Amino acid sequence: MSAEREQKERVVAEIGETFTNVASVILADFRGVDVETVTAIRRDFRQAGMQYRVLKNTLVKIAVKDNPKLAPMATLLKGPTALMWSEESPSAVAKLALKHARAVEKFTIKGGFFDGEVLDVAGVDRLSKMPGKPELQASLLMTFMAAPTDLVRLLAAGPTNFLYVLAARERALGG
Numbered sequence: 407m408s409a410e411r412e413q414k415e416r417v418v419a420e421i422g423e424t425f426t427n428v429a430s431v432i433l434a435d436f437r438g439v440d441v442e443t444v445t446a447i448r449r450d451f452r453q454a455g456m457q458y459r460v461l462k463n464t465l466v467k468i469a470v471k472d473n474p475k476l477a478p479m480a481t482l483l484k485g486p487t488a489l490m491w492s493e494e495s496p497s498a499v500a501k502l503a504l505k506h507a508r509a510v511e512k513f514t515i516k517g518g519f520f521d522g523e524v525l526d527v528a529g530v531d532r533l534s535k536m537p538g539k540p541e542l543q544a545s546l547l548m549t550f551m552a553a554p555t556d557l558v559r560l561l562a563a564g565p566t567n568f569l570y571v572l573a574a575r576e577r578a579l580g581g
Contacts (some may be wrong), residue, residue, distance in 0.1 A: 421469035430496035500534035
């Protein structure tokens, strides 16, 4: 087996393994974008804890074809394709990709993949508006805190109301 074929098989295995854990994948066409800009985009994704890679479409198609959940993504693999993904937040990768698509004229979103569904550009936009992991964690924490907070308020209300009754009675007796 040639070294080139071994390398391709290694890349296919890596892609297949990586994409089983992704929260979402966004695909973009970067034709005409200069190297300096692509490097800056890649750096932004890396700093945000996400991935930005340009992979051969044929290798990605091979990697996802046996996974029924990921296979529909192959329809977006035409022409030069940059793949961006996150294993943490599905919306964060969409937000960052759309930010760059608005800022760089030739960087265009092809679509995306989330929760077993292929997304068009409008779907990627909707995905970007979903709450991120920190927002969901804060919401969950507030939900957990609501019951104990209400209990403390309820327990404090009895003695407080009793004090109000005593104060009203005292005023009524003229004291």
